[in-house]
Amino acid sequence: MSHKVVTHWKGNLQFDSDNPSGKTLLMDTSPENGGYNSGLAPKALMLSSLAGCSGLDVVSILKKMKVPFSDFRIDTYGELTDEHPKYYHTVSVEYHFYGDHLDEDRIKKAVDLSIEKYCGVMEMFRKFSEVKTSIHYHNI
Template sequence: MTHKVTTEWKKNVKFESDNPSGHNLFIDLGEDNGGKGEGYRPKALMLSALAGCSGVDITPMLEKMKVDIDDFKIVIEGHLTEEHPKYYHIVTVDYHFYGSDLNESKINRAVDLSVDKYCGVMEMFRRFADVQVKSHFHNS
């Protein structure tokens, strides 16, 4: 399978990129780097792709496992190298699960399957970064 995106320059350092889903997004830099802040930052967009990839693995698995959660969020921090080209060399992925009676063993199983088997973006990150993963359970 091949994915194709087309990214068009919109002047200055702003670009518009399509997606196989049919949705478009804007990429831009902050004012401190010559942009106007009218879009996603390229490197941070990679972190969003990582969270989205893992999230779309985990939620259907939890549904199949009949695990009820009230809420779920993924917080990712990417630590950049000092030298150019700057890239994420350490990435922390924190999974936060909220609910009244969380089945931690099944949730951990779903996270492990995403991290170790299904999330291709996670595997790409592992090629260039130390990826650290942790689950947090917030029982209400």
């Protein structure tokens, strides 16, 4: 399977990029780098892709396992190298689950399956950075 994404320059440092789903997003950079800060930053989008990929896995697995939770959030942090080309040398992915009487064992199993088996973006990140993960349970 292959994907095609078309990224079109919109002027200055702005780019529209599509997705095989047909949706588009605007990318830009900060004013100190010559942009308008009017869109999403390309490197940060990589962190969003990582969280989205793993999050889709985790929610799908938990639904199949019939594990209830009331909310779920992923905080992703990337540390860039100092020299060009700058890339994320270290990434931390924090999984936050909220709910009443969370089933920590099955939630951990779902997260581990995503991290170790299903999330292709996680596997890509491992090729160039150290990926650290943690799970946080917030019983309410």
